[in-house]
Amino acid sequence: MLDATLKAQLKAYLEKVTQPFEIVATLDDSDKSRELSALLHDIVSLTDKITLREDGSDSRAPSFALNRPGADIGLRFAGIPMGHEFTSLVLALLQVGGHPSKLEADVIEQVKGVEGQFSFETYFSLSCQNCPDVVQALNLMAVLNPNIRHVAIDGALFQSEVEERQIMSVPSIYLNGELFSQGRMGVEEILAKIDTGAAKxxxxxxxxxxxxxxxxxxxxxxxxxxxxxxxxxxxxxxxxxxxxxxxxxxxxxxxxxxxxxxxxxxxxxxxxxxxxxxxxxxxxxxxxxxxxxxxxxxxxxxxxxxxxxxxxxxxxxxxxxxxxWREMNVPGEQEYRGKGVAYCPHCDGPLFKGKRVAVIGGGNSGVEAAIDLAGIVAHVTLIEFDNQLRADAVLQNKLNSLPNVSIIKSALTTEVKGDGQKVSGLVYQDRTTEQLHTIELEGIFVQIGLxxxxxxxxxxxxxxxxxxxxxxxxxxxxxxxxxxxxxxxxxxxxxxxxxxxxxxxxxxxxxxxxxxx
Structure with a gap:
């Protein structure tokens, strides 16, 4: 699972583990479970402080929890935390293993003092650069306070949950079964929401x-x-x-x-x-x-x-x-923000696998987003207000070579349509003929400047x-x-x-x- 270089780096980190703990994995007969098993065996082979059990009974498979004897730690990964989340995995291993956090001392004490029961779930994608901050913050809080539990869930592996909860933006954070927040958050921001009186x-x-x-x-x-x-x-x-x-x-x-x-x-x-x-x-x-x-x-x-x-x-x-980010300021944009209207293709793109999306904007950001999304989604429609794209020529050439991309120029987006729960389409006006057209799709990525x-x-x-x-x-x-x-x-x-x-x-x-x- 891990190459020799990554193993050497991880081994050096795991030397900082001071308190023994165990990984308890819940697996099934899927390829992803076998992949996770290989990763976990690689980890425990690098240190005698960590042991592995594969007899877990969690409702999600593949998944694994980190348990330290004598401590009540509610920290679990549902999925395989590679990509951007590999750092989250390494930090979790170190912190459960007793290595101190670099968090400010007063913030640590505030986390330890939070009262109540907090069961967090974070849906992430491996390509999301915003997600690790949330995952790492909640993992650390779960290590510091037994009242706080956290499971980090790879939305791409648990599509049924994503569909049921209609998650169309990551990171999406749930607290005790209800939507808590979407987007990047750190420990201090989470504390500000759950620790009443902190802001004052x-x-x-x-x-x-x-x-x-x-x-x-x-x-x-x-x-x-x-x-x-x-x-x-x-x-x-x-x-x-x-x-x-x-x-x-x-x-x-x-x-x-x-x-x-x-x-x-x-x-x-x-x-x-x-x-x-x-x-x-x-x-x-x-x-x-x-x-x-x-x-x-x-x-x-x-x-x-x-x-x-x-x-x-x-x-x-x-x-x-x-x-x-500049917004379109059209009807439906705010209503469906995070429900199909997105601003970060790297973060949210994987949630639209096999679906139809639009990218608004023909500058470098818009064209780069369309190129990236084309490798994930079924079809991309790029909509540009001007009569020509403004992106660099090399990007335009790449875009034009993709078979599942359509380009509409001289178009003004006028409305985001939805079914009350998520985006279902987009209305644009042809600036040449002034006619209105509707495109049926599931996602809209806005890339029109600042x-x-x-x-x-x-x-x-x-x-x-x-x-x-x-x-x-x-x-x-x-x-x-x-x-x-x-x-x-x-x-x-x-x-x-x-x-x-x-x-x-x-x-x-x-x-x-x-x-x-």
Whole structure:
């Protein structure tokens, strides 16, 4: 099952296991069960701390649980956790085996203190880069607290459950049999939902903090770079972010980050966060900015208010709130979001195996999505508003070579249709004839660009007609002492490498402002 290189790497990791435990597998006579059995035998052959039983009686096969004698741990994988989930498997083996987590000590104590009974189920796909964060967070919580149980389920192997629950987006998280959430979540986000009062306690902590010299709002590449450059100047630096990593967390493959030939968004985000944590930076996650109150006089303090009820003050601000996926804004889109309307083909594509889907958008993202989906689904219809595709020629050539792809140009999507439970079709208008047409399908992947996260700044900071923060060559905004960087600004070409450079520039400008004022 595992090649020699992977075995050697796994063996090195398993040397960190300090407490013996057993794997209990539930298998049947399927090929997938034999594949899982081979994987588990490979694992136990690498260490004498783990034993294997294949007499499990779980309702799902193939599946396996990790049990430690003397501990009540409710952690199970239903499926074969390879692909993006192999890291989740390795971490689960280490944590059940007694290796400590890198989670902050106060968060660990909060998890241990949660009361009640929480039975989580997470449906994932092996190609989903967002799913491991959820799986790993809930696995760790199950290790830390016996009141929390978790099973991670490969939706591709348990199609009957996916159909019954009408799951059309991963990760999909169920709690005690009811839909809990969809999309990427970490431990802190899950705690915020199940630990009532957590948000209020966090807000009180933030309100008590002293003013920062530089407060970065946003935790993407621009925000991370700004924080590093500010902290290196020895000034009091904070980062308040809705989620550290921002949009990069949703990026599958990155091949144009100079000096790194190829990487993935979540991997790059981990490196960015580790770099920031090398310095004395106060990172405050799960904080969505809602308003800004500029300093009333030169040298005064700017205030940022958050949805949580918290507020922070700082001598200078760097706004790096990034951008979000642009929506179609047509009837039915919100109603069927996560029920056939999706924005991440890598994550949700496997759930549409053998079905008909549409991709909205003919730029690089749209064409790449159509190419990827064509290898999974029965048929892809790409719909482009313009009279020609805007993707690179090499991508268009590949797209045109695929037999199960149709391309419709000069088309305006006007409605998402459904049966009340899931998507059943799409209506578009031919912009040449103005006639309406309906396509019967089961999935719609929207790939039409980005919108800046700047709504909360209207009337305070000068914005462009597109809603971007207007900045000068130094990253200065219309308000003295407030700077901005990254995809939320008017700087052209929304690229990771550009955002990092702009974040560094804005931070240097903020420091220059501090020493001059």
């Amino acid at each position: 306690r966090d807000a009180e902590k933030l309100n008590a903090k002293d003013a920062f010299d530089v407060l970065v709002v946003g935790g993407g590449p621009a925000g991370a770079a700004a924080a590093v450059y500010a902290a290196r100047k020895g000034i009091r630096t904070g980062v308040a972010a809705e989620r550290f990593g921002g949009q990069v967390l949703d990026t599958m493959s990155i091949e144009n980050f100079i000096s790194v030939q190829e990487t993935e968004g979540p991997k790059l985000v981990r490196a960015l966060e580790e770099h920031v944590k090398q310095y004395d930076v106060d990172i405050m996650n799960l904080q969505r900015a809602s308003a800004i109150i500029p300093a009333k006089q030169a040298g005064g303090l700017h205030e940022v208010q958050f949805d949580s009820g918290a507020s922070l003050k700082a001598k200078t601000l760097i706004l790096a709130t990034g951008a979000r 919108l800046p996260n700047s709504d909360w700044l209207k009337g305070v900071i000068e914005l462009s007609p597109r809603g971007e923060i207007i900045v000068d060559a130094k990253g200065s905004t219309s308000v003295p002492g407030i700077f901005a960087a990254g995809d939320v600004t008017t700087v052209p070409y929304k690229q990771i490498v550009i955002a990092i450079g702009e974040g560094a520039k804005a931070s240097l400008s903020a420091f220059d402002h501090l020493i001059r004022s």
